[in-house]
Amino acid sequence: xxxLVVIESELGKIKKSGLELAxxxxxxxxxxxxxxxxVGFNIEDYSVLNKYGVDKLxxxxxxxxxxxxxxRYSETITKIIKEENAILIVVSSSADGRYxxxxxxxxxxxxxxxxxxxVPSQYEPIQVKCSCFTNKAFKTSKxxxxxxxxxxxxxxxxxxxxxxxxxLINHNYENGIVNLKVESVDKVSDKVSIADxxxxxxxxxxxxxxxxxxxxxxxxxxxxxATACSKPVSDMGWRPHSEHVGQTGKPVASNLYIAxxxxxxxxxxxxxxxxxxxxxxxxxxxxxxxxxxxxxxxxDAFDVIPKLTEKLKMRK
Amino acid sequence: xxxxxCISSVPDTTSKINFKNDNTIFETEGVQFIINPNDxxxxxxxxWLQQSHGANVTVVSVGDSSxxxxxxxxxxxxxDQAIRIDTIPKDGFQVVAYLTSLLEINKYDLIIxxxxxxxxxxxxxxxxxxxxxxxxxxSNCIYLDIKDDNLKLExxxxxxxxxxxxxxxxxxxxxxxxVEEKDLIIPNxxxxxxxxxxxxxxxxxxxxxxxxxxxxxxxxxxxxxVRLVDAENIDELIDLLENEAKVI
Numbered sequence: 001x002x003x004l005v006v007i008e009s010e011l012g013k014i015k016k017s018g019l020e021l022a023x024x025x026x027x028x029x030x031x032x033x034x035x036x037x038x039v040g041f042n043i044e045d046y047s048v049l050n051k052y053g054v055d056k057l058x059x060x061x062x063x064x065x066x067x068x069x070x071x072r073y074s075e076t077i078t079k080i081i082k083e084e085n086a087i088l089i090v091v092s093s094s095a096d097g098r099y100x101x102x103x104x105x106x107x108x109x110x111x112x113x114x115x116x117x118x119v120p121s122q123y124e125p126i127q128v129k130c131s132c133f134t135n136k137a138f139k140t141s142k143x144x145x146x147x148x149x150x151x152x153x154x155x156x157x158x159x160x161x162x163x164x165x166x167x168l169i170n171h172n173y174e175n176g177i178v179n180l181k182v183e184s185v186d187k188v189s190d191k192v193s194i195a196d197x198x199x200x201x202x203x204x205x206x207x208x209x210x211x212x213x214x215x216x217x218x219x220x221x222x223x224x225x226a227t228a229c230s231k232p233v234s235d236m237g238w239r240p241h242s243e244h245v246g247q248t249g250k251p252v253a254s255n256l257y258i259a260x261x262x263x264x265x266x267x268x269x270x271x272x273x274x275x276x277x278x279x280x281x282x283x284x285x286x287x288x289x290x291x292x293x294x295x296x297x298x299x300d301a302f303d304v305i306p307k308l309t310e311k312l313k314m315r316k
Numbered sequence: 317x318x319x320x321x322c323i324s325s326v327p328d329t330t331s332k333i334n335f336k337n338d339n340t341i342f343e344t345e346g347v348q349f350i351i352n353p354n355d356x357x358x359x360x361x362x363x364w365l366q367q368s369h370g371a372n373v374t375v376v377s378v379g380d381s382s383x384x385x386x387x388x389x390x391x392x393x394x395x396d397q398a399i400r401i402d403t404i405p406k407d408g409f410q411v412v413a414y415l416t417s418l419l420e421i422n423k424y425d426l427i428i429x430x431x432x433x434x435x436x437x438x439x440x441x442x443x444x445x446x447x448x449x450x451x452x453x454x455s456n457c458i459y460l461d462i463k464d465d466n467l468k469l470e471x472x473x474x475x476x477x478x479x480x481x482x483x484x485x486x487x488x489x490x491x492x493x494x495v496e497e498k499d500l501i502i503p504n505x506x507x508x509x510x511x512x513x514x515x516x517x518x519x520x521x522x523x524x525x526x527x528x529x530x531x532x533x534x535x536x537x538x539x540x541x542v543r544l545v546d547a548e549n550i551d552e553l554i555d556l557l558e559n560e561a562k563v564i
Contacts, residue, residue: 137533142530178446184478308550312554
């Protein structure tokens with residue numbers, strides 16, 4: 001028996017979410033006295049995993065087929081789950097992780113519990129807390145199967161170093177069974193994505209127009225942050241809808257969320273509620289966001305943001 | 317072409333969320349229910365295919381009679397018929413089992429589920445259903461074009477999008493982008509009148525296995541008041557973020 005984590009990488013380098021999954025998996029493996037196994041695809045720099053307690057890594061070379069392929073990935077991981085007799089499988093809460101989880105659960109006859117925020121409170125059967133109602137509530141769910149797949153909400157466990165000696169196994173990339181082919185990928189390569197970001201800077205209608213977005217972008221750049229926006233801003237076409245965060249947009253679970261000129265409608269707040277620290281900058285002291293924020297400045301974004309950006313630059 | 321759009325009836329996005337019976341059941345009293353937004357984007361796309369390709373559009377929901385107004389609204393928007401599977405769903409796995417039984421009887425070429433429902437946020441029905449049926453699934457679908465049996469699709473992921481080709485039958489997880497918010501169809505009086513005459517079939521499901529059980533709910537703990545910093549004193553904000561919150 002083993003605990004298995006599915007680790008994501010980009011250009012051969014393990015993503016931070018992968019290290020968080022390893023930290024989380026290690027904690028559970030220790031509690032249960034089990035080994036921690038990881039699965040990754042095209043990982044080149046895997047040495048970091050023995051700092052996060054991984055005992056064994058199955059690294060899968062996908063050859064010429066370089067794009068994420070839910071069918072082939074899930075076929076491959078299913079084989080490894082069966083070979084390793086994994087009882088708990090942890091995937092990330094990224095778009096890819098949450099694409100993979102349900103598909104894997106059917107292929108491996110497992111229960112699937114998404115948006116998990118803590119280590120299980122009980123193991124036999126597995127009982128775990130997860131976010132629901134778009135972060136307006138939590139629920140505790142119990143698995144009714146012998147094997148359980150969970151997706152861990154990012155930044156909910158954090159990183160925890162623990163030394164281990166890593167065994168590396170190269171595994172076959174299995175063939176897919178359905179007809180779905182990724183033809184090309186269009187990645188915004190020079191920017192941090194909202195899902196991966198530790199810090200997110202978000203703009204609302206208070207910025208008055210798309211031409212003023214340099215304020216958000218400059219601040220995000222100095223912080224190494226992702227940029228986001230409120231729903232009205234994406235509906236008006238000021239920003240692409242891929243930046244829209246909130247109940248019907250993307251969820252945010254960053255360490256720091258800075259909202260500039262966002263009033264804080266209940267749907268927006270729901271989407272960003274998992275962020276640890278929220279800062280609001282708004283010239284309307286009555287904006288609902290002030291009730292949800294940790295820190296706030298009542299002031300004009302056009303005055304405050306350039307100063308904040310400049311001071312942060314000097315600090316570096 | 318036959319299209320099945322799976323509809324969840326969910327609390328309106330402005331709803332306050334409360335629980336009853338010792339925090340074991342969602343309190344529906346005073347809550348306004350709507351078509352799950354991700355499902356509504358998919359339904360609109362299906363209606364466009366009805367207009368452009370002569371597709372027949374069925375909507376299905378698993379739920380008791382309280383979800384019928386939502387199904388009637390889907391019919392008013394333009395769906396040809398509705399099916400209600402008469403039970404209160406307990407988990408996504410169970411919903412998938414009911415839908416699988418339905419798909420064994422009726423043949424659908426395109427099955428649309430919302431990327432996720434905004435209540436339980438499971439995001440699992442589409443992927444599980446397709447995998448059980450051994451047909452492809454595309455999540456976070458933001459583009460769909462059909463020529464004969466060939467599909468051109470796009471999936472959005474964190475930090476990018478990808479172009480995908482596939483063939484029917486397929487399951488897709490719809491979301492904003494597949495159609496835009498402004499394209500959503502608002503039922504007109506004629507649609508509402510016609511919806512009353514359209515078939516709404518109620519099926520009694522057999523008992524199926526569950527894979528998870530929700531034990532209890534809780535709300536996030538109340539947070540303390542905001543700490544306000546003077547707009548002239550930005551150094552203080554930076555200091556708080558660096559030394560108190562330790563996030564920069």
